[in-house]
Amino acid sequence: MTPLKKLATYYVHLLSHLGIVRFSISLATAIICVALLIQMAVTFVLTGSVSEVDLIRSIFFALVLTPWAVYFMSVVVEQLEDSRMRLTEMVRKLEQMRSRDQELTQTLQQNINQLNSEIAEREKAEAARQHAIKELESEVIQRERAQVELEERSVLLRSFIDSSPDLVYYRNEQGQFSGCNRAMEELTGKKERELIGLTPFDVYEQEIASLVVETDSEVFAQNEPLTYEQWLQYPDGRKAFYELRKVPFYSNEGSRLGLLGFGRDLTERKFQQEKLEQASRDKTQFVSTLSHELRTPLNGVVGLSRILLDTKLDSSQRKHVNTILLSASTLGNIFNDIIDLDKLDRRRFTIANDVMDFSAFLVDIETLTQLQAQQKGLQFDLKCSGPMPEFVIADPTRLRQVLWNLTQNAIKFTEHGFVTLSVTASAGSNNENVNIRFDVEDSGVGIEHEQMEQIFAMYYQVEGQRKANGTGIGLAVTKQLVEAMEGQIYVRSELGKGSCFSVTLDLKRSQSEQREIEIDHPPLEILLVEDVELNVTIATALLENMGHVVHVAMTGQEAIDMFEPDDFDLVLLDIQLPDMTGFEVSSYLFDHHPASLMPPIVALTANVVSKPDEYKAVGMQDILHKPIDKRSVIRCFNSLFGLEPSEPTFIASQKPVSNAHIDMDLLQQHWQTMGKDLLLRNIELFAKVMPDYIAIIDSNLIAQDMDALVEEAHKVKGAAGSIGLAHIQRLANSIQSPELPAWKENMPDWIAQMKADYPSDLAELTQLVQSMDQ
Structure with a gap:
């Protein structure tokens, strides 16, 4: 602030403080004094002296001029003060206005900022909306693409499911079909649209439907997948063996909608299994036939030996004949091994217990084994200890077979030394029984410890000092026989020092000797x-x-x-x-x-x-x-x-028929009544339908549905008979006749023969008809 401005401010302040009167008097006095001092100073300077006149003149001049100056100054100051006050008020108002303006400006700025923020948010929202629109458009495009892909996949999946040979279907909670694939359509003979809403009882036969519904209920009750096997039938009567798997399926919310079903056709595998079983039956038949052929000369040896034993012989002759008889019996046991090899597969061992002279039995074993041991220069001993029973209840043939196998093995694997059969008797499980233990010990090659567990396996042969000569079935058969007699067999052995096979049996004692059966019937x-x-x-x-x-x-x-x-x-x-x-x-x-x-x-x-x-x-x-x-x-x-003869059983059987392949009389009648062309058309029709008949018969054979098989064979019989195929008619008649002896066993062979013969018979029939008018 400048000095003048400060002086003016002070002047105005003083005026305001003293008031205009007091300020005017004070100002006038001050002016007079100042003017007096100035005038006196000027006079003194100019004249070098100040006179009273100068003093009075100065006072007078001051008094004249001062009021006007003071008044003028007061007015000016008052005006100035008034102006200042107005200016101050104006400044205050301006301040208020400025303050208000600032507030308005601030509010405006806030509004502007808010507006800018809203604009920014709107811009962001707009950008987000645009982005969302783009994303939505992209999502719509993706959904459209996904829908197209889904439709393509659905078509592909449907094509895949329809092309699958496996059954695929689904049923709802009410057991009604909701969909299926083409394989299921072929099985049921109904299109999918026809199948929807039907129950298994509307589609299958009663027996099949009952099992289907039962398994459905089991899946629903346990809420778990189920796999089982079942025969299903096609509309043409052909049966197929299916492995069926059923699983519950659910919606996205977790509620159960029904079940999915899958079925795999195992008919071919079943057919192959049946072929294997047929091969096994053929093997059994072969073994039986071979055994029959081998036994024929053997029976002569056994029979003639028995006849010789009934004649007068000295002791040496009787011993030799008895040895021949026992040797033939032993050879029969070898045949039993062959037959038992087949029985091992079927576990069909039978034990025929009877009263057995135990002492005589041991003598027979000793005689046979001694003879074999002497041929190899081996020492053989039979050692008995304990209270030996005189008679026991046992199967002498099977027991002899067991001991013969064990002693023959001992002799086979022993080059030098001994073979010993030790028989020990002790108290059995009760007072009527006796525990018999047979120990067959040798000084042969022995068995390695690693091979001990395999010694009773089928076809297994121990490698000792030399290669074993044999089939390797003897010990396997022996073990099966011992177990069939409710006994035990085990072995102890040391390599290079021999072996010991032990058999324990709990046999029932017989109180009296078996008496010779007396003839109680007349000559016949x-x-x-x-x-x-x-x-x-x-x-x-x-x-x-x-x-x-x-x-x-x-x-x-x-x-x-x-x-x-x-x-x-x-x-x-x-x-x-x-x-x-x-x-x-x-x-x-x-x-x-x-x-x-x-x-x-x-x-x-x-x-x-x-x-x-x-x-x-x-x-x-x-x-x-x-x-x-x-x-x-x-x-x-x-x-x-005798005194109590049994009543015979009468079962009627069918009469045998001719062996001709073609019924010429019937063929001649057909040729005369219907003519050549119609007869040939009938033959062509038979040739067309016969494969279907065969397929249905095969499926029923595998399914073991004998009633359906008989029914289909009856159709073949009628069809073949109507065109004169007598051989095929007879085979079909045998297939449809369960009352025939061994029908079930022979029936697969009849079917195989019919399948093999009908094409050639049909060709022969066709050729005959074509040449009949020549």
């Missing part, structure tokens, strides 16, 4: 039907020695021609004859003669009989096993002709 007129001359000689000698009259027929047809019910008291009928089976002969005899007049028929067989009912089904009342022995014959004849 017997028709012996047997095709092997040696067997005829042995059987005839045995029967005639017992007082019977024997008439021999070597074939089935010869037996049929010779047979008259009144001429014979008994028929001994071999099962395997050169022209037909014993079953066929028996069926024919019962079919052509009254059952009340028929004498008893007894089967003769060297095979193992697993199904006696098959023999009874064709009228046979008993079975004698070859080689026949006197005790068995007496027991059989006593049961039939």
Whole structure:
């Protein structure tokens, strides 16, 4: 601030403080004083002296001028003050206005900022909206693409499902079909649109539908997947074996909607399995046939040895003949090994317990083993300890087979030293039983410890000092036989120092010796039907020695021609004859003669009989096993002709038919009535439908649905018979006839023969018809 401005401010302040009157007096006094001092100073300077006149003149001049100056100054100051006050008020107002303006400016700025913020937010929102629109457009495009891809995938998935050979279907909670693939359409014979809403009972037969619904309920009840196997049927009657898997399925919210079903056709695998079983049956038949052929000369040795034992012999001769008999019996045990090899696969061992002379049994084993050991220069000893029973209840054949296998193995694997059979008897599980332990010990090659667990495995052969000669089935069969007799077998061995096989059996004692069976029947007129001359000689000698009259027929047809019910008291009928089976002969005899007049028929067989009912089904009342022995014959004849004879069983069978392939009489009639062209069209129709018949028969055979198989075979029989295919008609007739002997066993062969023969028979028939007018 400048000094003048400060002075003016001070002046105005003083005026305001003193008031205009007091300020004017003060100002006037000050002016007079100042003017007086100035004038006196100026006068003094100019004149060098100040006079009173100068003083008075100065005072007068000051008094004249001062009021006007003071007044002027006061007015000016007042005006100035008033102006200042107005200016101050104006400044205040301006300040207020400025303050308000500032507030307005601030508010405006805030509004501007808010507006800018809103604009920015709107810009952001707009950008976000634009971005969202772009994203939405992108999402819509993606959804459209996904929808297209989904539709393509759905089409692809549907094509894949439809092209799958497996069944695919789904049913809702009510058990109604909701969809399926093409394989399911083919199985049910209904399109998917026709299938939707139907239940299994609307689609399948009652039996199939019941199992389907039952398994559906199990899936729903347990809420877990289920896999099982079931036969299903096509509309044409063909059956297929399916592995079915059912799983529950749910919505996205977790609620169960129904079940998904999948089915895989295992018919071919089932067919292959059936072929394997058929191969096994063929093997069994082969083994049985081979055994029969091998037993034929063996039966002669056994039978003639028994006949010789009934004659007068010295002790040395009797011992030699007895050795021959035991050797032949042992050879029979080797045949049993062959048969038992097949039984091992089926676990069909049978034990025939009877009263056995235990002491005589041991003597037989000792005789046979001693003979074999001497041939190799080995020492053999039989050692018995404990209270040996005189008679026990056991299967002598099986027990002899066990000990023979063990002693023969010991001799086989022992080059030098000894073989010992130790028999120890002790108290059994109760007072009536005796515990027998057989120990077969040798000084042979021994067995390595690593091979001990495998020694009883099928076909396993121990490598010792030399290669074993054999099949490796003896110990496996032995173990099975011991277990079948409820015994135990185990082995101890040290490599290079020999082995010891031990067998323990708990046998029941027999209180008395088995008495010789006495003949309790009259002499009989017997028709012996047997095709092997040696067997005829042995059987005839045995029967005639017992007082019977024997008439021999070597074939089935010869037996049929010779047979008259009144001429014979008994028929001994071999099962395997050169022209037909014993079953066929028996069926024919019962079919052509009254059952009340028929004498008893007894089967003769060297095979193992697993199904006696098959023999009874064709009228046979008993079975004698070859080689026949006197005790068995007496027991059989006593049961039939003794004090309590048994009643025969009569089952009717079908008559045999011609063996011609083509029924020429029927063909000639058809040619005359319908003509060549129509006859050929019928043959073509048969050729067209026959593969379908065969397919249905095969499927029913695999499914073991015998009723459906019989029904389909009946159709084949009628179709083949209507065009003169006599051979195919007969095969179909056999297939549709469950009452035939061994029907179930023979039926696969009949089917195979029909499949193999009908094309050639059909070609032959076609050629005959085409040449009939020439």
